[in-house]
Amino acid sequence: xxxxxxxxxxxxxxxxxxxxxxxxxxxxxxxxxxxxxxxxxxxxxxxxxxxxxxxxxxxxxxxxxxxxxxxxxxxxxxxxxxxxxxxxxxxxxxxxxxxxxxxxxxxxxxxxxxxxxxxxxxxxxxxxxxxxxxxxxxxxxxxxxxxxxxxxxxxxxxxxxxxxxxxxxxxxxxxxxxxxxxxxxxxxxxxxxxxxxxxxxxxxxxxxxxxxxxxxxxxxxxxxxxxxxxxxxxxxxxxxxxxxxxxxx
Amino acid sequence: xxxxxxxxxxxxxxxxxxxxxxxxxxxxxxxxxxxxxxxxxxxxxxxxxxxxxxxxxxxxxxxxxxxxxxxxxxxxxxxxxxxxxxxxxxxxxxxxxxxxxxxxxxxxxxxxxxxxxxxxxxxxxxxxxxxxxxxxxxxxxxxxxxxxxxxxxxxxxxxxxxxxxxxxxxxxxxxxxxxxxxxxxxxxxxxxxxxxxxxxxxxxxxxxxxxxxxxxxxxxxxxxxxxxxxxxxxxxxxxxxxxxxxxxx
Numbered sequence: 373x374x375x376x377x378x379x380x381x382x383x384x385x386x387x388x389x390x391x392x393x394x395x396x397x398x399x400x401x402x403x404x405x406x407x408x409x410x411x412x413x414x415x416x417x418x419x420x421x422x423x424x425x426x427x428x429x430x431x432x433x434x435x436x437x438x439x440x441x442x443x444x445x446x447x448x449x450x451x452x453x454x455x456x457x458x459x460x461x462x463x464x465x466x467x468x469x470x471x472x473x474x475x476x477x478x479x480x481x482x483x484x485x486x487x488x489x490x491x492x493x494x495x496x497x498x499x500x501x502x503x504x505x506x507x508x509x510x511x512x513x514x515x516x517x518x519x520x521x522x523x524x525x526x527x528x529x530x531x532x533x534x535x536x537x538x539x540x541x542x543x544x545x546x547x548x549x550x551x552x553x554x555x556x557x558x559x560x561x562x563x564x565x566x567x568x569x570x571x572x573x574x575x576x577x578x579x580x581x582x583x584x585x586x587x588x589x590x591x592x593x594x595x596x597x598x599x600x601x602x603x604x605x606x607x608x609x610x611x612x613x614x615x616x617x618x619x620x621x
Numbered sequence: 622x623x624x625x626x627x628x629x630x631x632x633x634x635x636x637x638x639x640x641x642x643x644x645x646x647x648x649x650x651x652x653x654x655x656x657x658x659x660x661x662x663x664x665x666x667x668x669x670x671x672x673x674x675x676x677x678x679x680x681x682x683x684x685x686x687x688x689x690x691x692x693x694x695x696x697x698x699x700x701x702x703x704x705x706x707x708x709x710x711x712x713x714x715x716x717x718x719x720x721x722x723x724x725x726x727x728x729x730x731x732x733x734x735x736x737x738x739x740x741x742x743x744x745x746x747x748x749x750x751x752x753x754x755x756x757x758x759x760x761x762x763x764x765x766x767x768x769x770x771x772x773x774x775x776x777x778x779x780x781x782x783x784x785x786x787x788x789x790x791x792x793x794x795x796x797x798x799x800x801x802x803x804x805x806x807x808x809x810x811x812x813x814x815x816x817x818x819x820x821x822x823x824x825x826x827x828x829x830x831x832x833x834x835x836x837x838x839x840x841x842x843x844x845x846x847x848x849x850x851x852x853x854x855x856x857x858x859x860x861x862x863x864x865x866x867x868x869x870x
Contacts, residue, residue, distance in 0.1 A: 387644070393740065396648060397641035466746050467755075469765070474755030474856075477863055489866060491642065491747040497715050498740040506716075506723030508767075514777065515768035516718070517785070518757075528763065532784050536766070607723075614726055617738060 379406075379453035381480055383473045385466040385492015386410075388499050390573040391417030398490050406457035409448055413464030413599060415574065422460075427452075442472060446479035453485045464599075466494040470520055470542050494518070496540040499572030499601045503579045504617035505608055513537040513607045521551050521602070534558035537605055544568065544602035548588040551602065560584060565608035570596045577621055581608060628655075628702035630729055632722045634715040634741015635659075637748050639822040640666030647739050655706035658697055662713030662848060664823070671709075676701075691721060695728035702734045713848075715743040719769055719791050743767070745789040748821030748850045752828045753866035754857055762786040762856045770800050770851070783807035786854055793817065793851035797837040800851065809833060814857035819845045826870055830860060 382401045387393035394402075402408065402421035410419065412432030419428065429448060431440040440448075445461075452459045467473025467489055480487040496518040500507050507516040517536035519528055521544045533539055534555050544551060548568065556562050562585035570578045582590040584604055591600075611618060631650045636642035651657065651670040659668065661681030668677065678697060680689040689697075694710075701708045716722025716738055729736040745767040749756050756765040766785035768777055770793045782788055783804050793800060797817065805811050811834035819827045831839040833853055840849075860867060 390646075392646035392649070393644050395636070395642050395644055395742065397639075399645060400641070466750070468750050468757065469746055470757050472759065474758040474761075474859055477755070477866060478859075481863055481865055487865060488869060489750050491742055491750045493644065493740055493742060494746055497718055497743055497746075501715070501717050501738050501740045506726070508717065508719050509723040510721065512723075515766055515782070517764055517766040519764035529784075529786075532781075533764070535778075535781050537778075610723055610727075614730055616730055616736060617726060620737060 378485065379455060379457045379459060381449050381453050381459045381461060381485055381487040382490055383461050383467040383476055383487060384463065384490040385471065385494070386414045386418045386462050386464055387493040388465060388495045388573045389415050389571065391415050391420070393493050393498060393573060394418055394421070395490065395492065398492060401460055401490055402462070404458055405460040407452045407459045408462055409445065409452070409459065410462040411464055414462050418462070442475060446476060449476065449480065450483045450485055463492070466492045469494040469496065469518065495542060495572060495601055499569050500540065500603050502573045502577060503567060503569045503621055504611045504614040505567060505603055506610055507538045507540065507607060509607050509610060512610065513605055516540060518542065521547055530554040530558040534560040538607050539604040541602040543599065545596070545598040545600040548591055548602065552584055552588050555604065556584065560604065564604055565606060566602065566604045567608045567611065568596050568600050568602050570598070570600045572601055579621060581611060627734065628704060628706045628708060630698050630702050630708045630710060630734055630736040631739055632710050632716040632725055632736060633712065633739040634720070634743070635663045635667045635711050635713055636742040637714060637744045637822045638664050638820065640664050640669070642742050642747060642822060643667055643670070644739065644741065647741060650739060651709055651711070653707055654709040656701045656708045657711055658694065658701070658708065659711040660713055663711050667711070691724060695725060698725065698729065699732045699734055712741070715741045718743040718745065718767065744791060744821060744850055748818050749789065749852050751822045751826060752816060752818045752870050753860045753863040754816060754852055755859055756787045756789065756856060758856050758859060761859065762854055765789060767791065770796055779803040779807040783809040787856050788853040790851040792848065794845070794847040794849040797840055797851065801833055801837050804853065805833065809853065813853055814855060815851065815853045816857045816860065817845050817849050817851050819847070819849045821850055828870060830857060
C-alpha cells in the first residue's frame with residue numbers, strides 16, 4: 373500500500389509533564405515510532421517510551437537560542453514521512469490546545485501525508501488539579517476559560533476574560549503584572565483568589581496563592597519561573613479546604 | 622501504618638470514551654484497585670484494567686431509573702476505604718471538569734480518608750479533536766470556554782458564553798434549541814459555525830455540523846442522542862479543511 377511506504381505522522385499530546393499522565397495510545401504510538409520530533413516541555417520519562425533506535429529530533433528552544441520555526445517543523449515532518457517512517461510529533465499538553473497542532477495538521481493535509489491526532493492532557497485541567505484546584509465546582513464555578521496571556525501580536529480580549537468564572541492563563545509567567553493590571557482594569561475584582569503554578573505535575577512543581585492584586589508580587593517574591601499557569605477565580609479558595617491534595621503537590 | 626489499614630480513594634478520570642485515552646496512571650491504579658465505583662459513561666474497555674476479583678460498584682443512572690445520589694456515593698467511598706480497601710472512583714472525563722470530583726474530595730477530606738486525584742482527558746478537548754476541530758488555532762481562536770448547558774437550578778451566563786471565541790458546551794443534547802436561542806439572543810451571530818458530537822471518541826461517534834441557527838434542527842434530523850457536546854466558533858470551519866481527520870472520526 374502506498375500509505376505504508378509513505379509513512380504517517382502522529383500529532384501526539386504528551387500531557388503536562390508527569391510521564392504517568394501520558395495516554396495509553398500515546399505510549400503505544402511512541403513505542404512504534406521511527407522518528408520522534410519533540411519540544412522542550414516534554415518530560416524525559418515520556419521519551420523513554422520510544423525505541424532505543426528511534427531517531428529523536430529536537431525542535432524546541434534552548435536557552436537564548438532560536439527555536440525551530442513552525443514552517444521548518446512542517447518540512448521536517450513531511451520529509452520524515454516521505455522517507456516511509458512512522459513519525460511522532462510530540463508536544464507538551466494537547467496538540468489542539470495552544471499546541472499549533474491545527475497548523476501542522478493543515479500542512480500535512482496539504483502535502484497529502486497520512487496523519488492522526490492523539491490528544492493529551494492539557495495543562496489547563498491537569499495543572500490546577502495537581503495544585504488541588506478543581507476548575508469547576510458546583511455552586512462556585514460552572515464554566516472555565518483557557519487563554520494565553522500573550523499571543524503573536526494581538527492582545528487578549530481582557531473584557532471577556534475578566535468575566536470568566538474560572539480563568540486559566542497559559543504561559544502567564546513573564547508578564548504577570550501586566551496581566552493582572554489588564555484583568556483588574558477590565559473589571560475583575562482585585563480580591564479574586566488567584567494562584568500561579570510553576571512546572572505543574574513535574575517533581576519540582578511549585579504553587580503560590582494570593583488575591584489577584586497581589587499574585588504578581590507573590591510570584592516574584594518566590595522567583596516563580598516558566599512554564600507557569602495562572603488560575604483566577606473563586607475555585608482557587610477550595611485549595612485551602614483540600615490540605616491532603618496540597619500536601620501531595 | 623494507620624493509612625494502609627484504612628484504605629485510600631483515587632478519584633480517577635477515565636477520559637471521554639476510547640479506552641486507549643486512559644492515562645498510564647489511571648490504568649495502574651485500576652490494576653491495583655480492590656473496589657471500583659463507576660459511572661454510566663465509562664467504557665467497558667476501561668473497566669477491563671481492573672483485576673478480575675475487584676469489586677465493581679455501579680452508581681450511574683440506568684434507563685429511567687434513579688441515579689445514586691451524590692451523598693450516597695460519598696458514603697460508599699468512605700465505607701469502602703474504612704474496610705481497608707484501595708478504592709477507585711472512576712468518572713467519565715476528568716474528575717474536576719463537571720465531574721463533581723471537588724465535592725468528593727471535600728467529603729473524603731472531612732472524613733479523614735486519604736485520597737488522590739488522577740486527572741483524565743476531558744471531553745471538551747478530546748471530543749472536538751476526534752471530530753477534527755482544534756479548539757484553539759492561531760488567527761482563529763485564542764481562547765476556549767467550557768460550560769454546561771444546564772446545571773442544577775441556575776441558568777448559564779449566556780451574555781458571557783455568547784462572547785466566547787470557542788465555546789464547548791457539555792451535556793448539550795436535550796435542550797439544544799433553547800441553548801441556541803439563548804446564545805443568539807445574547808448576541809452570538811446565527812451564522813457562527815457549530816457542531817454537535819454524539820459519543821465522541823466512541824466507536825459509534827457521530828458529528829453534525831451546521832451554522833448555529835440550524836444546528837438544533839440538524840441534530841434532531843440526524844437523531845443525535847446523548848452524551849453529546851456542542852462546539853460553537855470559527856474553529857469548527859477548520860474541520861472542512863481536515864478531511865483525513867474527519868474520515869477517521
